[in-house]
Amino acid sequence: MAVLLALLGTPCLLFLGVGLWVICSCLFTVDIPVGIGHPVKLRVLHCALQLLVAWGMILEKLRICSMPQFVHFVHDLLPFIKDPDVVVTDLLFGTIPVKLYRPRRTSRSLRPGILLFHGGGGVVGSFKMYHTICCRLCKESDSVVLIVGYRLAPQHRFPVPIRDCLVATTHFLKSLDMYGVDPARVVVCGDSAGGGVAVAACQKFVDRSDLPKIRAQLLIYPTLQILDYQLPSFQQNKNVPLITLDFAFLCMSYYLDVSPQWKNAILKGAHMPAQVWEKYRKWLDPENIPERFKKRGYRQVARAPLNEAAYLETDLLLDLLNSPMLAEDEVVSRFPEACIVSCEYDILRDNSLLYKKRLEDLGVPVTWHHMEDGFHGVLNTLGIGCLQVPCATRILRVMVQFIKGL
Numbered sequence: 001m002a003v004l005l006a007l008l009g010t011p012c013l014l015f016l017g018v019g020l021w022v023i024c025s026c027l028f029t030v031d032i033p034v035g036i037g038h039p040v041k042l043r044v045l046h047c048a049l050q051l052l053v054a055w056g057m058i059l060e061k062l063r064i065c066s067m068p069q070f071v072h073f074v075h076d077l078l079p080f081i082k083d084p085d086v087v088v089t090d091l092l093f094g095t096i097p098v099k100l101y102r103p104r105r106t107s108r109s110l111r112p113g114i115l116l117f118h119g120g121g122g123v124v125g126s127f128k129m130y131h132t133i134c135c136r137l138c139k140e141s142d143s144v145v146l147i148v149g150y151r152l153a154p155q156h157r158f159p160v161p162i163r164d165c166l167v168a169t170t171h172f173l174k175s176l177d178m179y180g181v182d183p184a185r186v187v188v189c190g191d192s193a194g195g196g197v198a199v200a201a202c203q204k205f206v207d208r209s210d211l212p213k214i215r216a217q218l219l220i221y222p223t224l225q226i227l228d229y230q231l232p233s234f235q236q237n238k239n240v241p242l243i244t245l246d247f248a249f250l251c252m253s254y255y256l257d258v259s260p261q262w263k264n265a266i267l268k269g270a271h272m273p274a275q276v277w278e279k280y281r282k283w284l285d286p287e288n289i290p291e292r293f294k295k296r297g298y299r300q301v302a303r304a305p306l307n308e309a310a311y312l313e314t315d316l317l318l319d320l321l322n323s324p325m326l327a328e329d330e331v332v333s334r335f336p337e338a339c340i341v342s343c344e345y346d347i348l349r350d351n352s353l354l355y356k357k358r359l360e361d362l363g364v365p366v367t368w369h370h371m372e373d374g375f376h377g378v379l380n381t382l383g384i385g386c387l388q389v390p391c392a393t394r395i396l397r398v399m400v401q402f403i404k405g406l
Helices: 002-029 039-061 067-075 128-141 160-174 193-205 232-236 245-256 260-267 274-284 308-313 349-361 390-404
Strands: 086-093 096-103 111-117 144-148 181-191 216-220 337-345 366-375
Touching (some): 086 128, 086 160, 111 160, 128 144, 160 181, 193 216, 232 349
């Protein structure tokens, strides 16, 4: 009996110890800016995420499962809460699982169609995580919402996840009449990495004359380039949860199979030759960012000399499917109308600001909303009870108003 208790007690003590370490780390190292309206909620959310990551890393070291698999498993323990006003249908587009949300009440006219790509850095995210968002977006905008269950890294690395999304987009655009969707009001939508997928879809389908045109892009703190990590928001918010710079790099390394060895080279800009930086300077230059966003602890730093070995192993960062904001003007100028939501306390904030300016310079209509108290991942607090943050409701309201205005 004593041996059995010892065997059972050791894992429990390990997990308890890790839990205490993570909590102490969150209390003393995490940066909660004074401008965030609900710092206690953010701290609790961050501790929960860090616990999952820490436990997942232990299981990964033990070769039981990868960290993203463990996080995904825990996310999927969440129950589906049915909404009586929404009809939810599970479908397969070939081998790709999708979930369709339609308002229960009948409509005499065709509805807008929202193709939603969830965030999660290509490594986490699930139907259950986005169920509340899809239900409310469907019901409050009176739209048909389709979310894509694309495959995730590290089991399925780039380009598999984004290829799943593009294939699902083709299926959806070919079957709009089956779902009562107005072919003139199809919107691609995504948050974080899903926002980058939405822009990549605009890029891939801009010349498809055999399919209905994408009417608009709805982007919530999107990942639009993974080349430059020296922009002001990366400096200012590198330790701000929910997504710190370290965690963002970890996700990228899983997704693109980039060695952690090159982290410092990438963060210092040593992973690309001078001609690459010069080519994209007109779109990534911090001078394109309004001065008011540079006041909070930003200092422009010269890039480190080229690390040739890092460049040879990280060229996937230049792929337009990973950095769709770097597409040529001739392509971007034909993109559909955009609605962009950025958050002040987000490492990806400047992606949105640079993309907004680029679209406006090319004559593409842009609606922009900036959440002064927002942080990366805030939309996912919708429906989690006392931890829901008011900023999430405001973002949903922006999404709904934009869809209704099309």
